[in-house]
Amino acid sequence: MSYNTEELMIAVIARLLDDPEVRHVAVGAASPIPGSAALLTRHLTGGRLRASIIHGLANNPFTDGGREVFDCAGQGRIDVFFLGGVQIDGEANINLVGTGDYPAVDKRFPGSFGSAYMYFVVPKVILFRPEHTRRVFVPKVDFISAPGTSEPGVYRPGGPKALVTELCLMSFDAAKKRFRLESVHPGHTVEEVLDNTGFDFDIPENVPMTPEPEPDRLDLLRTSIGAQIAEIYPDFVARVFAPKTEDAA
Amino acid sequence: MSYNTEELMIAVIARLLDDPEVRHVAVGAASPIPGSAALLTRHLTGGRLRASIIHGLANNPFTDGGREVFDCAGQGRIDVFFLGGVQIDGEANINLVGTGDYPAVDKRFPGSFGSAYMYFVVPKVILFRPEHTRRVFVPKVDFISAPGTSEPGVYRPGGPKALVTELCLMSFDAAKKRFRLESVHPGHTVEEVLDNTGFDFDIPENVPMTPEPEPDRLDLLRTSIGAQIAEIYPDFVARVFAPKTEDAA
């Protein structure tokens, strides 16, 4: 069954969410790929996984204002959250602010959003950054919006556990402060990952290929789940799940 | 025009509220006399005075839960509040908890409610305690629910300014930590106040008589204001403003 890169990344994230310790995943604004994976996994787990999408109202349970999602995470009620970065370095520090010598930045990006808090309190943060280049994956970020690890003694029940890109899946070991390559997506190679990553990371002797999206899950994405996602991200569904319609035609 | 003690005390409090610096008076639960004075003064000032009655919904503006009235006071938005006490001493310390040697109290009363906060942050706290006896007005309270004064350096924009009882009106001077007799209600004497007060206080050479309730204000209390008060405290209105009906008959 043919699929595109977005569908593959949704499948990779969905596998990360299908974990008995994950009861509640929250997805920030403008994150259709994590959002799709969350709604897919909610369906696959028969609703055991709660998915809150902080964008629009359709899957947004919160009724106590903008701070509720952060308070909820602080209470330990959110198990997975997604963060990205203009830059991400090998110690999982993320930069959402700008490149260059802060405050005299060369290029300003929007800002840190909730990262400097959520990265600390959500047990399983998934770093999600499709663009896998040395521009993104740098030796050291120019500005730490949120640090990948903390000194002993700092209250930190949460932190990064995985990194999903268009090329591969990595895990992160906070004790070693290092990423580890877990699998390379079909059609890509370890060399390609190495060439496009500006920091060192662990490579096991045998790097498996990322499993392709399960056909039944692709079907769900393109039909019932796609319809739910379209309520939140209509443009995304039209663009990404459109091939299905063509296939069917 | 005849009047009863409740009506007199309402008139005394109303005069304390008719002050350009008082923009907003809040009245706690089960306080019909302060509540009546607040609604009367709101009317007399043409609505310049805002009156919030934290009891029922009729004059209760708050929509953000039980903490809002305290937060509102903390913001400096409440200028007058009323407190009482099982015991009140000459330094304006108030006790709402119990008599005897705490924690081994002889008699337990309900507790401190919001006093330990409101007494600090509301600029003009009016102590209101109809019963004027040595049981209430003691040399030293057995438990300080809220202190009358604070050490320099303690954040304290508020505190006690007046004490209203069935016998008299006193003012309080925080610098001297002493009450001062301002007026004695009609039909009572300075000696009676002295006999029934367990602490020392300042007595000016000439102690005026508390002015009687203004007839037009009594009229308002017994008619239009009474009707508003009855929405909140029906039993009180039936008991206190009933003589009017008899007079009229």
Add this chain to the structure above:
Amino acid sequence: MNTYTSVDALAAQVSDGALVAMPAEQSYVSMAMVRALIRRGVKDLHLLCVPIGSLAADMLIGAGCVSTIECAAVSLGEFGLAPRFGAAVEQGSIRIKESTCPAIHAALQAGEKGVPFMPLTGLIGSDILASRDDWKVVDDPLGEGNGPIALLPAIRPDFAIFHAPLADRDGNVWISRRRELVPLAHASKSSLITAERVTDDNLGASDTMAAGSIPNLYIGGLAEARRGARPLGLPGYYPADAETYRTYARMARTEEGFRAFMDEFLGDELAAAAE
């Protein structure tokens, strides 16, 4: 939805020794749960009144369910002093953690935010503070001349228990403008809710209803209980049963009177259930 159950099943979730929080009299008290807890003989509760207790606290104390109470006050309001509370404190048979209304709200806000403490102005020089070895006064930690300030440790109740006028089958709970129930539910590990009525309509579907609702995310169990606040009232829905309340206030002045009242009170419940 697995959180939709019976009142007795809700009460069974509350283990002995739990930290249980209940709202003030006008804020939707679940007397249905109070009866069920007393019937099941729960022990050693740490009862947090948010921030003031009334009939529910007095009954639980009288029935021997409470070992510690934290409150700004306990009172039967227009019906007078809370007799079993007063007797228990005077006899020293329960431990009391004195507080003041905004301190209870602030400590719950700390629990809601997942921070270890909340600062609060006031309090300094009060014997409440002197009696609380868990509260701490520090010099202005910002070093900006704000003076000393009290820090109150976060409270995270094991259970919040209250009675809502309306809930939906998914466990979303309508609390109208009783928003003290929102930080309470957020700060608590689980909220056990009785509701006057359970509707098939999703409360989250309308902005108007959602504005006064708590999402099921925080709800650990829901049961329907008609007149579940009685003999208290449910403000906006039905008044208190003043006759029963007054009878309680009178009879509960003695231990024997309390027992006689409760026998009938719990018996009525059994009779009503059998109807």
Add this chain to the structure above:
Amino acid sequence: MNTYTSVDALAAQVSDGALVAMPAEQSYVSMAMVRALIRRGVKDLHLLCVPIGSLAADMLIGAGCVSTIECAAVSLGEFGLAPRFGAAVEQGSIRIKESTCPAIHAALQAGEKGVPFMPLTGLIGSDILASRDDWKVVDDPLGEGNGPIALLPAIRPDFAIFHAPLADRDGNVWISRRRELVPLAHASKSSLITAERVTDDNLGASDTMAAGSIPNLYIGGLAEARRGARPLGLPGYYPADAETYRTYARMARTEEGFRAFMDEFLGDELAAAAE
């Protein structure tokens, strides 16, 4: 009621140098006030985005109204980066106080409570914290092994400015489930509100409506402004004008393009007002 006035009269209340807070794009931004503020040429605003800025912040910066911005981010969302914000930061022509969403919420809660600061977990090791000399990290002041924690000074804006779907003639404001506007209004010294519609019915009279309302106690001025969020949307009422928004995002990439857009944008307003 003396707080019911015109948009221009509201804008005239905002003095140069004021600390002005505005909500995020989906939380009822008053673009009517943004236009009026730019027209009147307000200067040196300290703009607090609660917690994220978008079109309003970008326009005010582009028009030279802002000297300092405090925000967790500024972005035009699906329409891309905020061009005048980016240019101003890159040129160093405005001062930026970096923040993160929950820190802005927490600092406003401190303002709401009248306490000098609020603790917040996280933050430690972030360059946001390193850049904020007003934030302070202290060792666990309770001495209970909770580790270091950041304390954030309270924020009390001079003005909160937003656009509500509904208000009443007494100045009570309906905000539905956009409850970030509640602590914002409480923490601010005055809230200046534009409303889509002003009704004669008192919003406090019904529990259903009161649950989603802010009482007039906090409101310093109210004006009716139809489509007062446009070209942004008013979620639940009308969508954004995507065409205009996209045009802005394109034209505002240059200073000249921005000026051309704004000339027409403010002119349209004058034309509409003259209709």
